Amino acid sequence: MDLDALRYGDFSKLGEAVTDWEQMTKKLADLQKDAENNLKAKADKAKWAGVNATVSREFITKTAAEFADAHTQADSITKILSDTRGELIGYRTQLNDAITRAAQQNLTVVDTGEGTFTVTGNTRPDWASDPSGKTGATDQKAANDLRDEIQGILTKATQSDNSAAKVLRLLVDQAKYGFADASYADRDSAAKAVAAAEKLAKTAKNPADMSLDDIAAFNRTLELYSGDSLFAEQFATRLGPKGTLQFWTEMTSAHAGARGSELDTMKSLQSNLSLTLATASFSDSEAMQDWKKDLVAERNTNFRAANSFSPVGALGSQVISSLMREGQYDTEFLDDYRKTLFEADKVGGENNTDALWVKGYDALDLVFGDGNGRDPLEGLFEGLSHNPEAAAHAFESGSDLDRLLATTAYTDRGHSLGRALEAAVTGVGLGDSMEAAPPHSEAQVQIMANVMHAVAQSDGGADLVGRGMGESFGHMAASYMPEISRAFGGPNSEAIFLSPSDAPTGLKQTDVTRFLSAVSSDLSGRAGIIYGESIYTGSLLDAHLADPSLFDGDRNQVLQGVGRNAGIIEGIVARSVANADIESSVETEKEFNDSLESQGNFFNTALSAGIGYGTAVLAPAGPAGAAYAGAGGFITGAAGMAVGRLLEGRELDGALDEAIYRNGQDLSRTQESVSQQTQWSVQDSLKRHHVNLPTDGTNTMIGNSVNEGWESSETILRSNKQIPN
Secondary structure: OOHHHHHHOOOHHHHHHHHHHHHHHHHHHHHHHHHHHHHHHHHHHOOOOHHHHOHHHHHHHHHHHHHHHHHHHHHHHHHHHHHHHHHHHHHHHHHHHHHHHHHHOOEEEEEEEOOEEEEEEOOOHHHHOOOOOHHHHHHHHHHHHHHHHHHHHHHHHHHHHHHHHHHHHHHHHOOOOOOOOOOOOOHHHHHHHHHHHHHHHHHHOOHHHOOHHHHHHHHHHHHHHOOOHHHHHHHHHHHOHHHHHHHHHHHHHHOOOOOHHHHHHHHHHHHHHHHHHHHHOOOOOHHHHHHHHHHHHOOOOEEOOOOOOOOOOEEHHHHHHHOOOOOOOOHHHHHHHHHHHHHHHOOOOHHHHHHHHHOOOOOOOOOOOOOOOOOHHHHHHHHHHOOHHHHHHHOOOHHHHHHHHHHOOOOOOHHHHHHHHHHHHHOOOOOOOOOOOOOOOHHHHHHHHHHHHHHHOOOOHHHHHHOOOHHHHHHHHHHOHHHHHHHHHOOOOOOOOOOOOOOOOOOOHHHHHHHHHHHOOOHHHHHHHHHHHHHHHHHHHHHHHHOHHHOOOOHHHHHHHHHHHHHHHHHHHHHHHHHOOOOOOHHHHHHHHHHHHHHHHHHHHHHHOOOHHHOOOOOOOOHHHHOOOOOOOOOOOHHHHHHHHHHHOOEOOOOOOOEOOOOOOOHHHHHHHHHHHHHHHHHHHHHHOOOOOOHHHHHHHHHHHHHHHHHHHHHHHHHHOOOOO
8 A cells, every 4th residue: 555545545435435334234224124024924924825835935035035134244344344444544543643753853754656655864964963973873763663663554554455355355256146144343354264264275285284283273263264154265265176175085084093082173173164165155256156066076086195005085976975964055056966966876776876885985984973974975965954945956856756765775874865855845954943944835745745655655665764764754744744634634624734834735644644654663753753743733722722713613623623633643653553563671661761852852942943843833824823923932832831741751640650652552551641641732722822611521522532533543544554453
């Protein structure tokens, strides 16, 4: 920066820009609030159908998010501009103070252009009368000191000006269309993020030189900045796609067999590197677009560590997928990568997939944790489990889904596939926290129907449950309790079995029955169904008692319908367990009790976050709907209380040491558990909504309804699958 530019610069224009951006930020804050509280909130509660159920609702959701991003970006720009202006004015003040002192010392400062300047002393008569020359030497030192001081001021001002311009350009480049969500409190924080990325990328290009202490420091920086858009984009693009994959190849080779603290460090490094690259994938900068395209192009490249003696290293796809296990990657990027990997996985047929990825890679271990990373689809599925939109895209093809399910007989990818399917059909990514689970789209319901149909097949479909997918299937069943209940309720049951789904009747009773029966063989899957039914029952009761106009008829008909449905669903589960002749032992009971506790924590967390797994918005817009709109809106209602009872193992009335559901293989005790849990939920809702119904009469009616459904469950099972007499 030229001396005169800083000294005489007119910062009023920059001040006007800051004011304009401040006003813009305030207006965008109002627009963001309006978009979230009116536009999106109303869209979430609306009854969409046809094209509007997908196109319009998705457009509104993304539009509301764009307003939020626009406000974030404007706020960051405002703060960076304001901070830079303040810094430059401060440096100008320092410069003018220095020049004023120079004049007092008979020194002259002159701008000589192109960032240069001179400091010279004025000739004084008394210099000639000093034969020692000390006076002149002293003044020369003063001139040198002043020169250094001014140079320091100009250097800092230049850094402030240049770094502001750099981060503002990078910030705007993050989004080709729309706005970036990067948030910075000032210029310095943004500049530090970019500088840290440049430093780490340089270090990662020479992994052989990194000691464990270097790796630990490297990892701490990644952890600090993994969610920072500018940092992530600069780190990825400066390291490059090939450099990124080579870095991780070197790390896994150099630290193979790590134990103790070294293993902990490497696990953390893999996680933070994955999170950083996931953040980077959302950047629309030209450099990042090239990075993503070139990374996918490296899928068949053989990556070998520098010190490896084997000609066989790791395929690019294996390295890529090993870095997808944490964080949400961009949907478009996942779509592109997934298409190429699915095609590659088809080579040799479904029973050759394990040999396809493992043969020749026996010594390969790209994952510091479960598995070894040899099957790239495992890592891909983990990535999809964090991005419900991309997961739904992956399983839209029924033929692809059937093939992938079939491959689980020959691979260890079942657990990861189950988690990806769970995200696809529920709309809730692994570890997500949101206001409410989005209503199921027609595409999601179709995927769920395809999964159920695959599991329902008589020629080994039920075996899928035992390949690591049981827990996910249980979560999926819980999410689809509204659609499952409609399948059993039949035509004209929509007035009782409320559903926010776009395709509430999209599941077939035969497939639903066989699916629930099969999933019951898995302890976590069974627990998921029990929790899902209890949550849906409680949510239904709360919705109907809060707004009697939802059902045009006697309130007892609603209570009877809900009770009968609970008996049917849980009767199918209990009879399936009994019919399978699963050994009843102390060990089995303990395992089931542990599963109830584990799944109870899962669903309790989901309810507390307001996710609700398909039950968060059961009532239409209006007073009843408002009761369920907020985050965690029904955790204190019947649904939350039902989960609490299951989680704490509350005892059956009049039964010592007999907690509800704790003896899962005893049909009579399970039937009593269902009846008791449903009665409690009814009484909870009656009290919550101040509805006065006779306790004994209501409990008797509910008990009879549950028992009726329980008896019907045997008929439904017999009509849909072969069971022992």
